Amino acid sequence: MLELAIVALASLLAGFIDAVAGGGGLVLLPALFSTFPTAAPATLAGTNKAAAIWGTAWATRQYVRRVDLPWRRLMPAAVLAGAGSFAGAWVLTLVNPDGLRKALPFVLLAVLAYTLAKKDLGREHRPRFTGHAETAVAGAIALAVGFYDGFFGPGTGSFFVFLFVRLLGYDFLHASATAKLMNLLTNAFAISLFVSKGYIWWHVAAVMAVTNVIGSLVGTRLALKHGAGFVRGVFVVVVAALILKTAWDAFFR
Template identity: 70%
Template sequence: MLDLDLAIIALASLFAGFVDAIVGGGGLILVPALFGVFPGAAPATLFGTNKGAAVWGTAWATLQYARRVTLPWHALLPAAAAALVGSFAGAWSVTAFSADSLRRALPLVLLVVLIYTLARKDLGRLHAPRHAGHIEAAWACGIGAVIGFYDGFFGPGTGSFFVFLFVRCLGYDFLHASASAKLLNTATNVAAIAAFAWKGHVWWHLATVMAVANVAGSLFGTRLALQHGAGFVRVIFMLVVAALIAKTGYDAFLR
């Protein structure tokens, strides 16, 4: 591997960790970079290597948020377990069903999310949980299972969907929603890594370098989010969703 190739991938992983720590969507940066640098590699290997790096950034962001933000662990821990199981189920379903219909529907779903967020200017600015106790845990588990399945089956925008649903369904502000999403996204990444590694689709030598860069970016992104609060995370969320709409729309209809 050329030093230049490694530098490009490390830089992409750094930026992906930064974005992922704030609101999710790091795969939008890192996956295209991997495909650009290694055009002849098997897609499964590049996806597996991406997950092998990204899981460390999301795990680090989870720890950083947990130190500064009060999280409802009674709801999030079972939700993380549900997300892990859902991701396994989604990965298995890929072998039996085509994702073509979902690929075409995704940019439209993301567009609805963006329009709704723009229209509701107060959405996610205040932290006012709608539920508590077992009800909150049940909602969180439902979100974890559904989006976890989606992540295993298809994947783009998983972190952003977690954030949006925590804001919309549970009444979290964007900062608490992003912090909660990191734990669940870590669980889905672990499930994906297990599946890819079992099939030998992870370049561990590359993933190790990418992981270091990803954690560094995650550290910077987490600090910015904690420093500037829910309003800042909301803005980054809308920018990432807009970028996802452009990328997934191009892949679905123009490629």
């Protein structure tokens, strides 16, 4: 019961962070690994996604209802994100990701530095593309980040948000909303793989799913209430934390 309480609380916080700016795995995965140190990593990763997808689905539903985006045009990109995630997971079985693990903190540092240097970045929603062009650019982003999610994973939501802001001209609120749709599909494709391998603890995932949805509900409401400026602030904090966490994992563990 104590272990379940710990991971349920971590899932609550992860749901909140994920709903606002992405990066909930920064909280939930370390909590799972420290709480169940003898469990297989694939089992913990699968359990994490089986819980987190419910909060992501809830956040996606709320954003679809409240945020004006071309959701139908973005669906093909979401499917590409899922396909990319599946491909990345397959490549992971063939290639060691140690090189990417060491490069990731520096990539995230560049993202953070660029965001802080561009004071107006993502504060106003000014899409650069329309129609099929928007779908194509979103699809390219989705495929690349989806592949990264399946292959490695940390910071996936934050990369989605940053690239939608930088390349598509979205503000942080619209970018976060779009990122939820992409994450929903990447998680779904990954879960299908974990289910086929039997890598999910459903009793643990069920408890975490409930608290994840609660955290997602609070995070989504705050993001919708306070807008792009609030999401940008949370994004900066999450990326800074990701830099510290990934640097520690890559160079000091």
